[in-house]
Amino acid sequence: MVFSVFAGTIALSGGAAAATATTWSTTSADNVAIGESSTTQELTVDFEIDNQGIENVTLDLSGYQDEIDVSSATASTDNTNVTVEDTNLDTANDEYTFDLNNSESSAQAGTLTIELTLDTTGASTNSGTSLTVTAEDAGSDGQFQFDVLNAGSDYDGVVSDDQTGNNSIVFAGETVVFDADSDEENGNEGDYVLRSGQPDGDNEPESTLSINQTTGVVNVDTSDLSTGSYYITNDGTDQADLIFEVIEMDFGAEFTDSTVGNLGAESNTTVEFTSDNRGGEAFSVYVTSDEFDDEELEDIFPSASDIDPAEEDGVEITGVNAGEEFDVTFAGYEAGNYSFDFTVADTSATAEDSIEVTETGEGAATFTNTSVTEEQGDIVEQTVELQGASNTASVVIGDLGDTGYQGNFTLLDDDDDGEVTFYFNTYTAGTAPDNEVVTLGEDTEFAEDGEFEEPQGLNDLLDTGDYDMYAMAGDQSNDYSEVLNSYDSVATIYLQERSTNSMTLWTASEETTLDSVDAISSAVEDDALTESQEIAMEDLMVHEVDATGLSGAFGVEESGVVTESFLDGLDTGAYNLTMEQENPAPNREAKTLNTSSLDDSSVTVIANAESDTYYIALDTQHIEFQRNGNTFSGDEVVGEEYTTVFSVQDPALLGMDREATPESDEYETVNSTVTFADREITFDEDPITVGAASEQTISGTTTVAPGSEISFRVSATEDTQPRFVKNADATVQADGTWSVTFDFSDQSVDDTFNVNARGAVPSTDMAGSVVESPTTDTPTEGTDTPSEGTETGTPSEGTATPSEGTATPSDGTDEPDEETTTTTTPGFGVAVALVALLAAAMLAGRRE
Known part of the structure; x- marks a missing residue:
């Protein structure tokens, strides 16, 4: 099969203005013919642009060969809601820029078409050239790919699986197929000749070609041909029935690691296949090695299949794209240096690479953090790194003989990345199997028979103090005392007393996004989340609660949204959030927050696991208050003051036995007050x-x-x-x-x-x-300004202003008080105010 080759690419990039994001998808581009004083190239790309935004787009033209000049450019879209604006072709800087403007309130998709007028009179054909566009900002890139061809040629590409298109570019080793029966002038009559060169220039005969009498086609094996231009003809040296160009396919194969082990995760690596001129067309690769048979090669390259089970001829990896990596594993193979040959199936392109396989040790398990400080009730995060052959780690937390508590479990590295992660909940510790005590990170599982176990139960929280954690490579679930006696690594949890500290009240617009700790930090920095004890209805009311030891009850393993866990805690009574009206009308009970009506439409809770801080954001549009069975919301609570109380009520969190029932005065509480205001x-x-x-x-x-x-x-x-x-x-x-x-x-x-x-x-x-915004000449420098009440000469009758040469006040005239303040009308300056005072003084003198 013959494949056409991309001879160039243009990348399209978008830089976001006004926080607009655009994504590019399917692209296409016309090929460029050389020798034309004016030829048009059309580029199209499918796009999607965010709602109501402007996207800056830059098409970088510097990748064109110097002999190709761009004389004009236009751009348009097929979506009437997305317009092209502010176009600019800057040939000095080799770029064409414009804006995509989405005027709608929703994201829009469509096809963008760019037409470029080119002068290619001095250009030459090329292959494997990359014409790129760089992004202005952190926008997405789209790639246009095309060929630069002989002037006047009809580029047909690959017409079918069985026929080579005219003016195709083929790789050395591919077979060119010409359908002689389709020869419009003389069919398959006469002998066909393969000639090198051009029919209108220098050319040389290469070979005589035979026609397959059954299929009526002529096949040309390019394996032994030099790179260059060729044509098939039976009409003479100056006539061509099929023109094609042979080029070498650029191809490389390289293992990601030069050295790997032969057991566990350390035996895994990848091989990357590269090609600078294959374009986006997938290909197959044959893999052979003198050191391994086909069955072993299938095991080493899991993506490969045996080419021919009856022959030791290697294995084949199909669907390869340039730049793609494929898994390789040497688990179970002897240490040594091994070489592999890689051949592209449909060309003569080859590559080879070697790798060293070393003997992997028995393995070890190591804690990444040897010292962890948390408060009672919080969750401890820990990661264990696995070295060597083992993909399991046995862990023991505590020592029953020393600390009165012990938890055992064994972890499996499910993705063989060399590490396992777990979360130890000090709130539920001692309550297994009724409650989860240890949860697992991504790609970590409990080994078979290795699920968490506790030899004993606890009636209250773990005491404060130091708890050692022990890790050992391998599965020791049959005897965890082996871990305590022969551990590979030890770490310590320093468990401190928990506390409930403070509550701060904030407000934000309902449009403000508060869905992560980073979003909250950004909102505070941008003054979009500010402290306030007056909240306008429809705005967000955010209670910041600073309390340690709650992450276990909340189920907070990492920072983020914990709304569901918060609502569950309200239901179980581990803690409570109340709002009660202050100073209700006489003979009326106070209104209170209807917590049973809270859901994810009225409340969002964000946990900052690092600082033990919880942000409870209530949407004042959707919360309800109640009194004597009646419901109140919105304008019905405007002007009223409420006290919000967050209370920790769980007996274990209060230092009591889990079965105890604490009195309300034993709760730990923090509070703040708020007044609801109208939007004015x-x-x-x-x-x-x-x-x-x-x-x-x-x-x-x-x-x-x-x-x-x-x-x-x-x-x-x-x-x-x-x-x-x-x-x-x-x-x-x-x-x-x-x-x-x-x-x-x-x-x-x-x-x-x-x-x-x-x-x-x-x-x-x-x-x-x-x-009016009057302007008046500033008094000349040195003129004394009269103080209030100073006598001045009376202007002559009918004179509106002093004439030139009017006497100035004597040296004894009082100066105005330095702290005199003036009130100005919009547009009036200080000098104008001083002139006004002077005019007032003169008028007063005249009236006297």
Whole structure:
């Protein structure tokens, strides 16, 4: 079978603007013909772009050979909701840039088409050339692949499994197939000749070709041909029935490790097959070795199959893509140096590599962390590394004779990566088999007969103190005393007394994502999560609880969302979360939070396992309060103050016997108070005044959470002409303030307008007007400024302002007090205010 070769690739990249993400998938590209002063190449790629965002796209053209010039470029999509904007062909920097703009509120998919006009008059054919595009930002890359061919040739690629297309590129070793029966001019009459070179240039006969009389085809074995251009003809040296080019397939094979063991995980490695010019076409590889027979090769290369069971001719790995790795294992084979030959099945390309196999020792098990400090009730995470032959590790926690507690189990490395991970729950320790005490990490299992066991039970939490952990390679589940006596590694758990420490109240917009510890940290850094004891309805109310020793009860092995475990703990009574109204109306009971109505739509709980901190985020839109069987929510609790109490009630966590029933005054509690507010916005001015200038600021405050987005629309009112509409958005700051800036330079004094606020706040209007923004020359340097009440010369009758040469006050005139404050109108500066004071003094003198 003949395969066409990619002679070049162009990679398309997208850099995200406004946090937009785009993914590329299926691509296609026209081939490029040389010798053309103007030829068009079309590139297409399927894409998906996030909702309402702009994606910056860069097509890097620097990979074209220098003799190919790009004279123009266009881009378009077949999705009317995604437009191409701000296109720019920068030939000096060899790149074509544009924006993909998704105007919809949902992700959009479609096909992007790029058309490039090329001048290829000085270009030459090439193969295996990589034309790449680099990403502007951390966007995704799409690859366009194509050939650069002779001018005027019709590139058909591979027409079928049995026929080579005209102007195909074939690898040395492939068989070229020409259907002589399809020869339109003279069928299969006459002898066909294989010639090297070009029909319109220098050429030489290579061989006479025979036609298969049954199939009517001519076959050309390229194994012995040199690289270069060839054609088949029976019409003379200057006529070609089929043109093709022979190239060598670039091929390499290399083991990932130069040395491996011969037992357990240490016997495993991979082999990688590479090719720079095979493109995306899969191929098969034959594997042979003088040291191993076919059955052994199948065992060493699990992905391979015997080529011919009747012959010792090697094994075949199918479906190989360039850059792909395949598993290799030498488990059970003798130590030594071994060589392997690799051959591409449909070409003559070969490679070889060798590897050293060493004798693997019996093995050892080692704790990665030899010292772990936790509080009673918390979960201890530990990883055991396996060296040598063993893929199991036996572990003992504690020593019944020394600490009064012991837990035994044996772990199996399920994926042979050389390590196993477990989590030891100090809250449930001593309660097996009724409760899980040890849970396992990914790709770790209990060995057969190695599940966790405890020789004794406990009525309360593990005492504070030091507990040694012992690890030993191999399965010692029949006798764990062997682990205590002959362990490979020892680590210590330092168990400290637990405590319930504090509660802090935070607020955030409902739009704020709080689904991980990192998200919470980012929200705090961005002032999108701020401390507050006043929460606007519909915002998030986040209670930060600092308490050690709860991860076992919560089932928190790692940081993350633990909402389900939190709700389970509320049901079992291990802890509780209450909210009770302060100062209810006379003769009324207090309203309380209906905790039974909490679910994952009204509460999200994030655990930070490292800091023993829990973030309980309540959505004030969905929580309910109750009193005497009646339910209250939303506006029905606005203006009311509540006290939130988180209480630890589990007797074991309180240091009691597990069967004890603690009194309420024995609970460990932390609390905070909150007042529910309406969603309101206020303006700093009523009415609003702005100057007829740019950069005019409108500001105010709001009760909604910092980070919320408020949209503002300013529109002309009354008889204002011309009419105008201006839009802007504001983000609520950490102190509850907001501000927006508008350009009023095209408006006139006395124009009136309305400001409408909406979005995170209820629709609210405020009237406004444009006022005069006078400018006055600054007094000359050295002129004394009169203080309030200073007498000045009276201007002549009808004079509005002092004429040039008006006498200045005498040296004895009082200077204004340095701490005098002035109030300015928007657009009025300090100098203008001083001139106004001078005019007022002169007017006072005139009236006297």
